[in-house]
Amino acid sequence: MDICLAFKKINKNNYRNFISRKNKSMAERFKSVDFSDRIIFVPHCMRNTKMCKAKDEGSYYSCVQCRGCKIADIFTLSKELGYKKFYIMKGGKAIHNILKTEKPKAVIGIACFFEGAQAIKMTDKEKILVQFIPLLKDGCCDTDIDLEEAKKIINLR
Numbered sequence: 012m013d014i015c016l017a018f019k020k021i022n023k024n025n026y027r028n029f030i031s032r033k034n035k036s037m038a039e040r041f042k043s044v045d046f047s048d049r050i051i052f053v054p055h056c057m058r059n060t061k062m063c064k065a066k067d068e069g070s071y072y073s074c075v076q077c078r079g080c081k082i083a084d085i086f087t088l089s090k091e092l093g094y095k096k097f098y099i100m101k102g103g104k105a106i107h108n109i110l111k112t113e114k115p116k117a118v119i120g121i122a123c124f125f126e127g128a129q130a131i132k133m134t135d136k137e138k139i140l141v142q143f144i145p146l147l148k149d150g151c152c153d154t155d156i157d158l159e160e161a162k163k164i165i166n167l168r
């Protein structure tokens with residue numbers, strides 16, 4: 012088994028409980044934040060690696076909406092609602108710099124439970140409200156989410 016998958020499997024229940032509590036505790040305050048003050052982070056592992064033409068921006072990718080994966084739907088919805096920014100992250104480390112630069116009041120993070128728990132700890136420090144959307148199928152490539160569930164969270168108001 013891939014070492015990152017093995018690590019995540021061992022800790023998954025702890026992370027799941029932590030994240031579930033965090034989402035619930037912030038949901039009402041999150042709803043009060045304007046879409047223009049919210050950022051969405053999605054992981055690059057959700058891209059359809061066989062056809063993705065996303066633009067490489069260094070620490071993240073910009074989706075060109077080839078419709079090869081669910082990121083296109085999330086990106087489209089975020090634009091329609093007026094979200095501040097949308098990033099396809101190559102890794103979690105660059106998120107801290109983006110938070111410092113963009114100063115969002117709230118963020119939505121899509122990630123495996125392990126990455127999600129790390130990101131929530133980081134946003135706690137910065138006092139930024141978070142809603143987390145877990146990957147249904149995790150791993151290091153071609154991962155997946157429940158799109159309808161994600162849309163509900165992105166639409167929270």
Ligand code: SF4
Nearest residue numbers: 063074077079080083
């Ligand atoms: S929809 Fe965007 S992220 Fe998904 S495969 Fe196409 S360019 Fe890549």
